[in-house]
Amino acid sequence: MIKSNSNNWDLTITPHRGWFDFHLSEIWQYRDLLKIYIRRNIIAQYKQTILGPIWIIIPPILTTLVFTVIFGNIANISTEGLPKPLFYMAGIITWNYFSTALTSTSNSLAGNAGIYGKVYFPRIIIPLATLISSLVRYFIQLMLFFSLLGYFIINNADSIQVQLQLIWLLPVLVILMGIQGLGFGLLFSAITSKYRDVRFLIGFGVQLLMYASPVIFPLSIVPEKYKWIILANPMSAIVESFRYMVFEVGQVCFNSILYTLIFTGGIFFLGFLFFNHTEKDFIDNA
Amino acid sequence: MSTVIKIENISKLYRLGTIGSGTLQNDLKRWWAKINKKEDPFQKIGERNIQNKSGISNQIWALKDINLEVNQGDVLGIIGKNGAGKSTLLKILSRITSPTTGIARIKGRIASLLEIGTGFHPDLTGRENIYLNGAILGMLRNEIDQRLDEIIDYSGIERYIDTPVKRYSSGMYVRLAFAVAAHLEPEILLIDEVLAVGDISFQAKCLRKMDSIAKQGRTVLFVSHNIGSIRVLCDKAILLENGKLKYKGTAVETIDKYLEGIDKADEDSFNIEEDKIAYVTKIKITDINEKSLNTIPIYKPYKIIVSVTITSFITDFILGVGFSTFENVSLRTIWLKPTSLDKGEYLFIITEDNIYYTGKYQINLGLSMLNGKETIQYLQNAKTIKFENYVDKNMAFDTNCGLIINQQDVEIKLSN
Secondary structure, rough: OOOOOOOOEEEEOOOOOOOOOOOOHHHHHHHHHHHHHHHHHHHHHOOOOHHHHHOHHHHEEEEEEEEHHHHHHHHOOOOOOOOOHHHHHHHHHHHHHHHHHHHHOHHHHOOOHHOOOOOOOOOEEEEEEHHHHHHHHHHHHHHHHHHHHHHHHHHHHHHHOOOOOOHHHHHHHHHHHHHHHHHHHHHHHHHHHOOHHHHHHHHHHHHHHHHHHOOOOHHHHHOOHHHHHHHHHOOOHHHHHHHHHHHHHOOOOHHHHHHHHHHHHHHHHHOOEEEEEOOOOHOOOO | OEEEEEEEEEEEEEEOOOOOOHHHHHHHHHHHHHHHHOOOOOOOOOOOOOOOOOOOOEEEEEEEEEEEEEOOEEEEEEOOOOOOHHHHHHHHHOOOOOOOOOEEEEEOOOEEOOOOOOOOOOOOEEHHHHHHHHHHHHOHHHHHHHHHHHHHHHHHHHHOOOOOOHHHHHHHHHHHEEEEEHOOOOOOEEOHHHOOOOOHHHEEEEEEEEHHHOOOOOOEEEEEOOHHHHHHOOOOOEEOOEEEEEOOOOOOHHHHHHHHHHHHOOOOOOOOOOOOOOOEEEEEEEOOOOOOOOOOEEOOOOOEEEEEEEEOOOEEEHHHHEOOOOOOOOEEEEEOOOOOOOOOEEEEEEEEEEOOOEEEHHHHEEEEOOOOOOEEEEEEEEEEEEEEEOOOOEEEOOOOOOOOOOOOOOOOOOOO
């Protein structure tokens, strides 16, 4: 018999996959699964709830209310002349998207060990679907924000300067936040698949990190001495840029944006690398 | 025939024990050893997976040096005891986990069915779950679209297809899941014990479906404990033992090797009691060809062979064989007609049609003389006998037929 089939194998299974062996084409192959997972995440989350998708907008409304009362009215922190609810909501929905992206993807491996242990598909499909389905939530919250903005414009038009020529920045910011959240999430899910302790740190850590970002205060009131701490948080420039984009208030400098860009790229690369390296046999540890 | 799966020197090392405390510490040690180019301090070479003995290290070779080639269109059965490495092999081939050493090459689209209904979401409807499960198993959306009606029809739960699956009975759930799996059309299919769910008639349906898949010329690797279904479905089989490839050959040969392995040393011997006029020395259970077995397939005839030594002439000797449950409920007694025997060593061979349904019973032996007036020896639980229902696609027994089932000739005549 002719040895005709010695080279054309479709799949080779080896013990060690290279760190940079990403199998990106597989993600495309499984695009239908990605779509179905996104749909499932959205549908399943609000099935058997009375208010359904309204739950997407309730948390930012309540948080905005609480922040307005505590940080705005009681602590009297500056909002750079903006109506307090607008200032806080802008920060909250931005931060929420980042923190949801991070925390929900960070349990991808350990949380889906059941499925991963029974069938193979590119492991990254699940965190990717989680990220994209939280994007839908973000857009709904964004609409809430713009409705509130509309309300304030109609009622006291002169107190806010809204400019929309920078609106093209929005997709850039969304992508940056998403990639950053996913990068952290992938990194943490690689770690938590083996060392569960890290899971406890994540939820708590993200919460603390918010206080080191200009969500509840403008960057301008931070003393020069401590500003670097806030700016070291790669989300700070994004939160600040979002407000700048809509109201043209805040301090956005080139350096902090460059830092955020580099950081986002770096953390995503690192997260993807570790995730890719862990996924092939994490099931033995889970 | 072209080779579609080629496995070379595949081994898989598992770490036992708790993951968690101490892991980070051990990982650091391991890492340190790696840097210094020393051997992994936790990896003992050559230790194999023997589950009932505690090993020296907490690492176990679940598979060791497996070499195998599978040709297109083969239906290969994989048999072996629990922990022999059957599932691990399928997991490596389906890329759920990676091998520790070795390489495997695969040609063609591969799908694995290690569990049916993987990824079913309780809140989604049956229809939504068909898409979800299909996609997880590697089907494309348009493939599912094309087969949707067929899948729904095959599942037989059309009426509830738009109801969330959490409202389903477990039987409906399994039927829907299997319907999706049955319409998967990969070139290579890996199946692991999927048939362990559902009732016997459902299992028979699954076997028929798998038989038709195999007849379409697709390659199937099938792991099962169920020797009967391996026998029916597979033309070739491999036997794994403690992670090693023990035997490969035709399904029938491999099954024989496997049964030999589990049923060996099944001749139970008893003490010599020379002060007695007669005593039992051995008992064994065999198939009709007097090959030792522990487990008798239901509806297959079998033999009980008892060795008895008689020390001097005995009048009206009786051997009684009693069956009782492990709750000590007596089920049945067989005894021979009173016989007078000279001194010597005798074999008493009782052959009978199997009338028992699945279950495990103890066999008790009694020797008596003078037509049962005097007991010589009584052995409680001399041997355990097990009857098992090896599923056969042509024969499905329901579970509520009773403990004793038998087919019988019945006289049929016109009533007038």
